[in-house]
Amino acid sequence: MAEHPIQGLMKTAMENLKEMIDVNTIVGDPVESPDGSIILPISKVGFGFVAGGSEFAAGNRDDRSLDKAGEKNLPFGGGSGGGVSVTPIAFLVVNASGVRLVPLENTIHLYERILDMTPQIVDKIQGVVRQMGKNGDHADKRDELPI
Numbered sequence: 001m002a003e004h005p006i007q008g009l010m011k012t013a014m015e016n017l018k019e020m021i022d023v024n025t026i027v028g029d030p031v032e033s034p035d036g037s038i039i040l041p042i043s044k045v046g047f048g049f050v051a052g053g054s055e056f057a058a059g060n061r062d063d064r065s066l067d068k069a070g071e072k073n074l075p076f077g078g079g080s081g082g083g084v085s086v087t088p089i090a091f092l093v094v095n096a097s098g099v100r101l102v103p104l105e106n107t108i109h110l111y112e113r114i115l116d117m118t119p120q121i122v123d124k125i126q127g128v129v130r131q132m133g134k135n136g137d138h139a140d141k142r143d144e145l146p147i
Contacts, residue, residue, distance in 0.1 A: 005076045006053040013080040017047060020084050027092075037095035046085040053078025 028041035055074035091102040 006051060006078050009053065009078050009080040010051045013049060013051060013082050017049060017082045017084065021045060021047060025086060035095070037093055040092040040094070041088060042090040042092055044087045044089050046087075047083065049080075049082040051078070051080035 025045050026043055028043065031039045031041075033039060053076060055076050089104055091104075093100045093102055
């Protein structure tokens with residue numbers, strides 16, 4: 001069976017989308033700053049694809065052309081398209097003091113703050129528990145958690 005014309009449209013559109021999107025689109029090329037820090041841009045990528053077509057007769061049924069197998073084909077009309085959206089969301093900064101995420105959106109900033117504060121909160125809770133264990137006064141110290 002011969003390849004349908006819409007297959008060629010879909011193949012071309014998908015190949016073009018594949019060329020536009022690669023791993024460097026999401027995590028960009030690293031940039032080294034003068035102080036030795038390495039900065040990696042992080043982006044959110046969205047894409048869409050659509051293809052469609054129709055076979056139709058221009059007037060009467062005798063307007064069909066013959067394919068290689070000698071079968072009659074109707075005229076074909078179709079199209080395809082796609083789009084890509086790249087939105088920068090953060091920068092990953094790696095330096096001697098550690099790794100840090102510098103967000104460009106407020107929601108990411110909230111998650112980063114929670115993750116950054118987790119070790120400090122755990123340390124405070126452990127300190128309070130140790131102090132309560134030393135004093136043996138568990139009931140009175142529950143209301144005094146320094147969080």
